[in-house]
Amino acid sequence: MSEDSLLEVLEAHGISPDYLPGTTVSRREFLAALGGGIAILILVPSAHGQPPGVRGPRGAGREAPTEIGGWLHIGEDGAVTAFVGKVELGQNARTSLTQVVAEELRLKPESVALVMGDTALTPFDMGTFGSRTTPYTVPPLRKAAAAARELLLDLAAVQMAVERSALAVMDGKVTHAPSGRTLGFGELTKGQDLVQPIPADTPTISPADWRVVGQRVRKLDGVSVVTGQKKYASDLKRPGMLQGKVLRPPAMKATLTSVDTSAAEAMAGVVVHREGDFVGVAAPSEQVAVAALAAIKAEWDRRPLVTPDALYDHLRRTATGAGRDADSVGSMEAGLAAADVKLQQTYTLAYIAHTVLEPRSAIAEWADGNLTVWTATQSPFGVRSSLAGIFGIPESRVRVIAPDTASGFGGKTPGQAAIEAARLAKVAGKPVRVAWTREEEMTWPHFRPAGVIEITSGAKRDGTLVAWEYHNYNSGPAALRTPYAVPNRVVQYHPCDSPLAQGAYRALAAPANFWAREMHMDELAQALRMDPLAFRLANLSDARLRVALQTAAERFGWGRLAPANGRGYGIACGLEKGGYVGTCAQVLVDKTNRQVRVERIVTAFECGAVINPLQLENQIEGATVMALGGALFEAIKFDEYRILNPTYSTYRVPRFSDTPRIEAVLIDRRDLPSAGGGETPFCAVAPAVGNAICNATGVRLRSLPMAPDGVPA
Amino acid sequence: MVELRVNGSTHRVDVAPERTLLSVLRDELDLTGTKYGCGEGQCGACTVLVNGKPARSCLLPVASAEGKDIATIEGLATDGRLHPLQEAFIELDAMQCGYCTPGLIMASVALLADNPDPSEEAITKALEGHICRCGVYQRIVAAVRQAAQAMKGGAR
Numbered sequence: 043m044s045e046d047s048l049l050e051v052l053e054a055h056g057i058s059p060d061y062l063p064g065t066t067v068s069r070r071e072f073l074a075a076l077g078g079g080i081a082i083l084i085l086v087p088s089a090h091g092q093p094p095g096v097r098g099p100r101g102a103g104r105e106a107p108t109e110i111g112g113w114l115h116i117g118e119d120g121a122v123t124a125f126v127g128k129v130e131l132g133q134n135a136r137t138s139l140t141q142v143v144a145e146e147l148r149l150k151p152e153s154v155a156l157v158m159g160d161t162a163l164t165p166f167d168m169g170t171f172g173s174r175t176t177p178y179t180v181p182p183l184r185k186a187a188a189a190a191r192e193l194l195l196d197l198a199a200v201q202m203a204v205e206r207s208a209l210a211v212m213d214g215k216v217t218h219a220p221s222g223r224t225l226g227f228g229e230l231t232k233g234q235d236l237v238q239p240i241p242a243d244t245p246t247i248s249p250a251d252w253r254v255v256g257q258r259v260r261k262l263d264g265v266s267v268v269t270g271q272k273k274y275a276s277d278l279k280r281p282g283m284l285q286g287k288v289l290r291p292p293a294m295k296a297t298l299t300s301v302d303t304s305a306a307e308a309m310a311g312v313v314v315h316r317e318g319d320f321v322g323v324a325a326p327s328e329q330v331a332v333a334a335l336a337a338i339k340a341e342w343d344r345r346p347l348v349t350p351d352a353l354y355d356h357l358r359r360t361a362t363g364a365g366r367d368a369d370s371v372g373s374m375e376a377g378l379a380a381a382d383v384k385l386q387q388t389y390t391l392a393y394i395a396h397t398v399l400e401p402r403s404a405i406a407e408w409a410d411g412n413l414t415v416w417t418a419t420q421s422p423f424g425v426r427s428s429l430a431g432i433f434g435i436p437e438s439r440v441r442v443i444a445p446d447t448a449s450g451f452g453g454k455t456p457g458q459a460a461i462e463a464a465r466l467a468k469v470a471g472k473p474v475r476v477a478w479t480r481e482e483e484m485t486w487p488h489f490r491p492a493g494v495i496e497i498t499s500g501a502k503r504d505g506t507l508v509a510w511e512y513h514n515y516n517s518g519p520a521a522l523r524t525p526y527a528v529p530n531r532v533v534q535y536h537p538c539d540s541p542l543a544q545g546a547y548r549a550l551a552a553p554a555n556f557w558a559r560e561m562h563m564d565e566l567a568q569a570l571r572m573d574p575l576a577f578r579l580a581n582l583s584d585a586r587l588r589v590a591l592q593t594a595a596e597r598f599g600w601g602r603l604a605p606a607n608g609r610g611y612g613i614a615c616g617l618e619k620g621g622y623v624g625t626c627a628q629v630l631v632d633k634t635n636r637q638v639r640v641e642r643i644v645t646a647f648e649c650g651a652v653i654n655p656l657q658l659e660n661q662i663e664g665a666t667v668m669a670l671g672g673a674l675f676e677a678i679k680f681d682e683y684r685i686l687n688p689t690y691s692t693y694r695v696p697r698f699s700d701t702p703r704i705e706a707v708l709i710d711r712r713d714l715p716s717a718g719g720g721e722t723p724f725c726a727v728a729p730a731v732g733n734a735i736c737n738a739t740g741v742r743l744r745s746l747p748m749a750p751d752g753v754p755a
Numbered sequence: 756m757v758e759l760r761v762n763g764s765t766h767r768v769d770v771a772p773e774r775t776l777l778s779v780l781r782d783e784l785d786l787t788g789t790k791y792g793c794g795e796g797q798c799g800a801c802t803v804l805v806n807g808k809p810a811r812s813c814l815l816p817v818a819s820a821e822g823k824d825i826a827t828i829e830g831l832a833t834d835g836r837l838h839p840l841q842e843a844f845i846e847l848d849a850m851q852c853g854y855c856t857p858g859l860i861m862a863s864v865a866l867l868a869d870n871p872d873p874s875e876e877a878i879t880k881a882l883e884g885h886i887c888r889c890g891v892y893q894r895i896v897a898a899v900r901q902a903a904q905a906m907k908g909g910a911r
Contacts, residue, residue, distance in 0.1 A: 132852025132889050260848055267853035268841040268860060270788015270828035277787035328778060329771065399792050399800060399854045399888045448854035449888055480793040656848050660891065664851055667890025690797035690886065698879040701892040 047237045048081070055085060055239065079117040079231040080197075082189045084165075084182040085239045086111035110165040112179070114143065114186040116194070120214055120228030122147060122154045124183060127167025128175050129159035129420055130446040131454075133720045134657045135175045137262045141653060142180050145254040146187035146247055148211045151262060159422045159444035161437075169421035171452055171546060173619040173718025176653065180716055182240070188247070189240040197230045249651055249712035256712070258656035263446070275418040275445050276403040280473035283405065284313070286466040287331040288476065289321040290486065293344035293683035294542065305337040314338075315469040322462060324470040328477075346682040348541040354390050354494045357516045360539035366519040369533040374498070377509025377530025381500025383569045384509075388496050389558040391517060391746035392677035393489040393542055395688075396453030397695055401483035406463035407473040414441045417460040420450040425457030429464055451668075452546030453487050484688035489678055490547035491540060493517025495558035505572050505580045512559070516540060518551025521618040521725065524559060526581040542680065549721035552618045553669060553728055557746065560614035560729030565742065574613050574733065575600055582615075586622045586648055589709060591615040593646035594624030597707050608633050609641075610738025614729035620717030621649040622709075625666075625726035628702075629734040636752030638674055640702040640731055648709035649717040655708055658719045662706035665724035671696045673728035675750045694750075757817050761786065762830025772818030776810075777801045779817045780827060788828035788857045792886065799885030802858035803827050809865045828857035831864065839905040840864060840898070849898040851889035859885050863899045872903055 086109060112126045124143050130136040136156055144151045157163050159170075167179075191211050198216035199206035202223055210217050215224045249256070266272040291298070301321055303314045311326040312334045321338060325331035348356045378384055404417035413433065419425050422442040430437040447454060459476045467474040478486075493516045500509035510524055510531040516538035523533055535551075567577035575595050582588055595601070595613060603611045608631045615624040628642040643666050652658055675694050679686040687693040706723075728746065736742045741753050759766045761784060768783045780786040780803070789812055792800030796811040803812045804826040831838045840860050843849070850856045859882060866873060866881040873881065878899045887895065 132850075132854075134851065260845060261850065261853075264845040264848075264850065265837070265841075267850055267856050268828075268837065268844050269832055270786070270857045272853055273787065274854065276791070277781075279785070328782070329774065397888060399798065399852070399886060400790070401792075446852075448852040451888075477791075480795070660848055660851060660894065663893055664890035667892060668888070689795060690793045691795055695886055695888065696890065696892075697886065698882050698892045698896070701879075701890075704893055 044078070044235050047235050051083060051237045051239065076115055077118055078233065078235050079115060080190065080193055080234050080236040081113055081115045082186040082193070083110055083237060083239045084112040084186045085109070086182060111182055112165055112186060114183070114190055116190055116227055116231050118228055118232045120226050120231065122149065122227070123157060124154065124187070125157045125164045126179055126183065127159060127164040127423060128179055129170040129422065129444045131170060131420060132449045133175070133661065134261055134654070135170070136446070137259055137657060138176065138653045139179060139183060140262060141254045141257070141259055142184045143187040145252060146184055147191050149214060151254060151259055153214060160441070161422050161426045161443070162441040166423050169424055169455060170450070171420055171455060173621070173721045176716045176718040177620060180653065184246050185240045185244050189238070189244045192241070192244060193236065193238070194227060194230050197234070198225050201225060201230065255653050256651070256710070257654065259654055260656065273445060274400055274448050275405070275416050276400060276477050278405055278416050278445065280405055280407055283473040283475055284324040284326060284466070284470055285328040285331045286322055286324045286463055286474040286476040287335045288462050289335060289338055289340060290482065291319070291342050293342065294347055294680070294685065295345040296342040298340060299343050300341045302339040306334040309334050309337065313466070313470040315466055317465065320465065322466050324466045324472070324474045344683055347680065349682050350680065353492060353541065356541070357492070357494055357538040361515050361536035362538070363536070364534035365537045366535060367522045368535070369523045369531060372530035374509055374511050374530055374532055377528075378498075378500045380502065380508050382503040383566065384498075384500045385562070385565055385569060386498045387562060387565060387744060388494065389561065389744045391493050391554050391557075393492045393544065394547070394672050394676045395484050395489055395678055395693065396451040396487065396547060397484060397690075397693065398449045398451060398453055400448030401478040401480060402454060402459040402487070403475065403477035404457070404460040404463040405473055405475045406460065406467040408467055411435065412439045412441070413464055414443070415460045415464060416443045416445060417457060418447040418454055419444050419457055419460065420447070420452075420454045421457075424455065425460050428457050428461060432461055433464065433468070451548040452550070455546055456487070458486065480690065481688045484693060485685045488543040488545035490672070491517050491544040491551070493551070493554055495554065497558060497562045499562060499566055501566050501570060503570070505570055505577050507581045514551065514555060517554040520550035521552035521555045521616060525584055525587055525617055526563075526578070527583050528581070542678070548665070548668065549618065549724045552721065552725045553672065554746070556614065556616045556725040557728040557732065560616065560726065561732050561742070561744065564612070564733045564736065573601070578615065584617065587615060587617050590622040590646045590648050591624035593707055593709060594626050594644050597646065597705060598626035598644040600626060603628070605737045608738055610734045610736070612730045612733030612735070612737055614726040614733060616725055618722045618725055621647060621719065621722035623647050623722050623726050625730040627727070627730035627734040629731060629738055631735060631738045631753050636755060638735060638749045638753060640670060640700070642703045642705075643727065643730070644705045644707065645723055645726070646707040646709060647719065647723050648711060649719050649722065650714035651712045651716045652708055652710040653716055655710070658708060659706040661719045662723040663704045665720065666704050666727050667696045667701055669724045669727035670700060670731070672746060673731050673748060675747045677747050677750060757821055759817070759820060759825060760823065761825045762827060770817060772816060774817045775813055776803070776815040776817045776820050776825070777812035780812060786827050786829050790854055790857065792855070797884070797886070798855070799858045799862060799882075800855050802861045802885070804861055804865055807865060807868060809862045826861065828861060831860065838864070839902040840867070843898040843902040843905065844895075847894050847898045847901060849891055849894035851891055855885060855887045859887070859895055863902070866899070867903055867906060871907060873899065875900065
């Protein structure tokens with residue numbers, strides 16, 4: 043496709059060329075490299091591309107009714123390449139998105155290339171988080187591939203001068219069955235220079251006819267992983283690259299009062315840069331950078347933090363009124379008056395860390411006032427926006443490339459390392475890499491919020507819920523509302539002042555809200571002397587959630603298992619991000635040392651049509667393991683100045699021996715649109731385990747992590 | 756000057772003897788399949804084999820590896836043929852982000868050399884020092900079991 047034909051299409055749709063990725067120069071190079079052929083543009087309402095609270099994707103204040111959400115190109119050699127702004131983080135979007143394209147073009151997944159997360163090559167995307175890739179990127183990408191197929195059929199009908207209805211697409215060719223003639227994709231696209239948006243009436247392949255989607259396709263780049271050839275951001279090098287290190291304050295809240303960098307500056311090849319509280323060095327090797335940093339004398343003015351013993355009171359004291367997603371119906375007073383059983387409980391949760399195995403890193407390189415950054419991030423466009431703002435340059439002069447990244451879990455959204463590397467590279471006049479240490483990675487990003495959750499509830503003797511008052515302090519509004527039918531309810535999330543930096547973590551606050559709610563549901567069931575499953579079902583009208591819960595229970599053997607000898611069973615469920623989950627847990631609590639061993643987890647999950655059962659099972663298993671950490675033992679420890687456990691030797695994460703037998707049961711609903719699967723299967727694990735611990739021991743643990751030192755006797 | 760024998764080839768590198776083997780492999784020899792995860796020997800991402808035994812290259816001074824056989828993930832496939840462990844990890848999808856995978860495979864090579872038919876418990880014990888934050892542990896244990904079976908059947 044040529045720039046002219048692309049611009050024509052954009053003009054016809056009222057889209058400014060400024061909304062194309064990359065600088066004018068790189069865009070031309072890119073289009074020239076792609077060459078002729080055909081391109082299908084995915085046009086989306088700009089709302090998809092507008093991250094809340096982030097400056098306009100291409101400069102503030104501009105209006106864009108429509109923008110490009112992705113594109114698909116078939117070159118004159120027949121090569122199929124799709125471009126999306128999403129990032130591969132290990133969730134395996136690379137494989138699932140490729141499957142969707144391959145399906146509509148009747149290709150093998152290996153025949154499709156997918157370019158991801160590069161602000162110069164891929165269209166704007168707000169970021170890879172919130173289980174959004176499957177529901178928001180799959181449908182338009184599917185349509186784009188289908189539109190390309192239809193266009194190839196049009197071209198073939200003309201070139202062969204045959205009835206279009208007698209043509210079929212298969213294995214990179216269009217075949218005319220009556221005559222046996224075929225034309226390859228390359229033969230059809232040769233000499234073409236066609237760019238078009240997706241026609242509204244583009245037909246997609248019916249789920250009943252799927253051959254690639256719904257299949258257990260293995261990770262497409264698995265060979266590069268197991269041979270060590272896969273390059274993450276931290277594996278890249280640039281010619282003449284220096285190693286950067288940043289001076290960290292001795293306290294979480296501190297201001298630089300004086301600094302002496304003379305000794306560092308005297309070291310051979312070392313560049314020192316100070317800008318406000320930022321002090322960094324760039325040196326020919328990491329070892330020299332470390333030595334230079336150590337030679338800097340700095341004085342800081344430290345400000346104390348609220349300490350953990352005062353944390354929950356502090357959160358409650360600084361709470362504001364109801365935030366997002368408040369829900370209020372009926373009268374709590376009337377509801378409680380009608381209740382036979384009333385309960386009031388408080389649940390608390392600690393800050394936890396993402397502890398991604400690949401600490402964040404970036405390489406920054408300046409050339410002619412243009413900045414290129416390679417960095418491990420979930421949000422290359424957000425990082426581009428931050429960099430443009432900090433350096434006061436247009437976003438078109440910044441290119442951010444996010445190579446496949448080794449997990450993010452919500453932690454790799456901001457671009458701290460990218461900003462640090464860019465600052466140092468600008469002063470050094472050479473490319474600079476900043477690669478965070480484990481300790482930096484577990485100190486300076488944000489944490490999963492701590493919180494307090496208060497629940498007041500009432501139920502009738504027959505198990506009917508009649509009152510539900512729920513206040514979440516600081517932890518967040520995700521999955522705040524109860525899925526159970528209650529005629530009288532008040533549900534509110536209250537933003538509070540957090541002593542530590544906090545933000546997104548896998549599934550946001552949904553695991554916390556699931557945990558408190560589902561623990562409380564068990565407490566009510568206990569007070570009513572009802573079976574926890576029966577009590578839930580009695581108050582649950584959502585058909586999809588009932589199926590997920592009942593499927594988990596059946597597969598687990600719920601009702602046939604009675605607690606004995608320290609062994610107990612628990613159940614929990616809920617819905618979030620368009621997915622429906624039921625989880626059952628079996629735990630064994632050691633009679634002497636009171637340690638919890640989670641022996642078995644069964645999770646039934648329904649998220650519409652399953653694109654790749656193998657990868658979805660893998661996500662469920664992985665989410666289960668990760669969730670066990672926050673459920674049982676993970677917690678960030680801090681005093682009035684510092685994080686006290688920023689290492690793997692001091693912050694425990696789940697390991698091989700913590701892993702139970704995990705059974706992932708997929709409920710495939712091909713009649714429903716696909717929702718994401720990386721987050722929701724995380725959510726019901728902690729309450730199922732907490733309920734199982736109570737079932738085993740009679741001890742109700744209302745604080746996350748629940749058993750860092752075992753279950754109290 | 757340090758002389759290192761890595762994957763059968765000899766390299767002379769001009770580095771301080773106290774540099775870690777990990778930093779020399781990655782920064783000097785561009786063998787980036789071996790990863791940095793923690794720098795304190797707690798996560799296993801940097802695992803290589805030194806004389807056939809798993810070693811945490813993030814803690815190992817390069818001088819102490821001199822004269823020894825160092826094996827990294829890049830040298831495991833021979834003549835374009837994947838090792839049975841590599842095949843099993845792919846086949847069972849025993850990875851997500853893949854960052855921990857090279858270290859786990861190298862540790863498993865050593866395990867299977869010592870114990871050609873390890874139980875699930877033996878695998879768990881041998882790999883307990885490795886962290887997979889994506890939580891793929893169950894699949895990794897199954898992959899090591901599968902590779903052990905394949906190797907008994909004559910592969911390698």
